[in-house]
Amino acid sequence: MAVENWVAKEVAELTEFRRDLHMNPELLYDVTRTAQKVAEALRAAGVDEVHEGVGQTGVVGVIQGQGNGSGRMIGLRADMDALPIIEETGAPYASQTPGKMHACGHDGHTTMLLGAARHLAESRAFDGTVIVIFQPAEEGGAGARAMIEDGLFTRWPCDEVYAMHNRPNLPVGQFTINSGPIMGSVDELKITITGRGGHAARPEQTIDPLPIAGALLQAVQTLTSRNMDPIDSAVISLCTIQAGNAFNVIPQDLTMTGTVRTLREEVRDMIEMRLETMVGNIAAAYGAVGTLEYTRHYPVTVNHERETELAAMAAQEVAGIENVHLDMPQTLGGEDFSFMLNEVPGAMINVGNGPSAGLHHPRYDFNDEVIAWGSSYWTTLVRQRLPLT
Numbered sequence: 310m311a312v313e314n315w316v317a318k319e320v321a322e323l324t325e326f327r328r329d330l331h332m333n334p335e336l337l338y339d340v341t342r343t344a345q346k347v348a349e350a351l352r353a354a355g356v357d358e359v360h361e362g363v364g365q366t367g368v369v370g371v372i373q374g375q376g377n378g379s380g381r382m383i384g385l386r387a388d389m390d391a392l393p394i395i396e397e398t399g400a401p402y403a404s405q406t407p408g409k410m411h412a413c414g415h416d417g418h419t420t421m422l423l424g425a426a427r428h429l430a431e432s433r434a435f436d437g438t439v440i441v442i443f444q445p446a447e448e449g450g451a452g453a454r455a456m457i458e459d460g461l462f463t464r465w466p467c468d469e470v471y472a473m474h475n476r477p478n479l480p481v482g483q484f485t486i487n488s489g490p491i492m493g494s495v496d497e498l499k500i501t502i503t504g505r506g507g508h509a510a511r512p513e514q515t516i517d518p519l520p521i522a523g524a525l526l527q528a529v530q531t532l533t534s535r536n537m538d539p540i541d542s543a544v545i546s547l548c549t550i551q552a553g554n555a556f557n558v559i560p561q562d563l564t565m566t567g568t569v570r571t572l573r574e575e576v577r578d579m580i581e582m583r584l585e586t587m588v589g590n591i592a593a594a595y596g597a598v599g600t601l602e603y604t605r606h607y608p609v610t611v612n613h614e615r616e617t618e619l620a621a622m623a624a625q626e627v628a629g630i631e632n633v634h635l636d637m638p639q640t641l642g643g644e645d646f647s648f649m650l651n652e653v654p655g656a657m658i659n660v661g662n663g664p665s666a667g668l669h670h671p672r673y674d675f676n677d678e679v680i681a682w683g684s685s686y687w688t689t690l691v692r693q694r695l696p697l698t
């Protein structure tokens with residue numbers, strides 16, 4: 310019970326690797342430097358095959374175990390991209406690119422998986438094949454989907470797939486996980502109301518889109534309070550309104566944008582359908598035209614039950630039973646790993662980042678003490694899932 314011995318001698322080097330990524334954050338699919346660093350490190354570690362450019366800038370490493378009697382294959386996934394945030398950590402290794410920052414710890418995720426890959430390539434003490442997956446564009450770009458569409462699971466048909474995210478304010482050395490829906494679907498909506506513009510003193514000659522927006526703002530909230538089973542969870546947030554540019558002119562059009570989050574695909578379908586009806590009909594009631602553009606980004610992230618137990622078992626071996634919590638709270642934040650979980654059974658676990666600012670905060674930083682725990686989790690998981698007979 311503790312981190313694995315091999316990690317101790319690697320931690321300094323891995324910390325250096327993590328801080329180099331932190332200094333050089335890249336956004337979405339533009340993770341070319343990061344992907345190159347990862348690919349170089351995998352080759353240097355003697356990983357059997359390194360494939361670059363999977364899903365534009367994703368990297369896949371293939372590591373064969375000593376035994377291959379099992380014929381089994383498991384996928385381990387990390388994300389590589391940063392966020393458009395101005396860093397305020399004041400760290401000596403802070404971002405060197407103003408406006409870009411590793412504020413979600415993906416620098417740490419990449420490093421922990423790389424650490425595990427290096428060890429697995431050296432020891433080979435498992436029976437089967439391990440695929441290490443480094444994806445671009447987790448933060449809103451659906452990089453996981455891009456990798457899947459580029460044949461990720463047809464070229465490497467994994468039996469199981471796992472991911473890990475750090476969790477601020479969970480103590481270092483602790484893990485948390487839960488099965489079922491753990492994170493929300495993420496959708497974007499844009500409502501356009503087209504009325505008739507005119508003089509502010511002659512409203513009878515216009516169709517003013519503003520009161521329609523007022524009616525809609527109130528009405529959409531009844532979708533969660535009146536149309537949804539109260540035991541279900543969802544949120545509809547309308548976050549921007551744009552209309553008009555003069556104090557004495559009634560504008561012709563108005564647009565609103567917002568997001569819908571749910572924990573069940575059926576609820577998601579219901580909200581999309583009802584929104585469509587509401588926008589069109591409420592606008593029509595006032596004599597205007599209302600249209601809804603509804604864009605589905607990420608599906609609900611659903612941890613599979615069996616793989617959740619298996620992930621917890623690996624974490625328990627690393628951290629001790631008392632340090633693995635099986636009651637990870639659900640959130641309506643989204644996670645791109647959901648696309649992979651819709652293809653292959655698997656689970657995402659959270660690892661404690663210790664006291665820290667929240668994810669996406671300008672003072673957030675990945676805690677380097679977590680590297681040993683995360684890398685140990687990965688190698689333990691492989692040893693347990695692909696045991697040598």
Ligand SMILES: [Zn+2]
Nearest residue numbers: 413448668669
């Ligand atoms: Zn994030």
Ligand SMILES: [Zn+2]
Nearest residue numbers: 413414415474
């Ligand atoms: Zn993240």
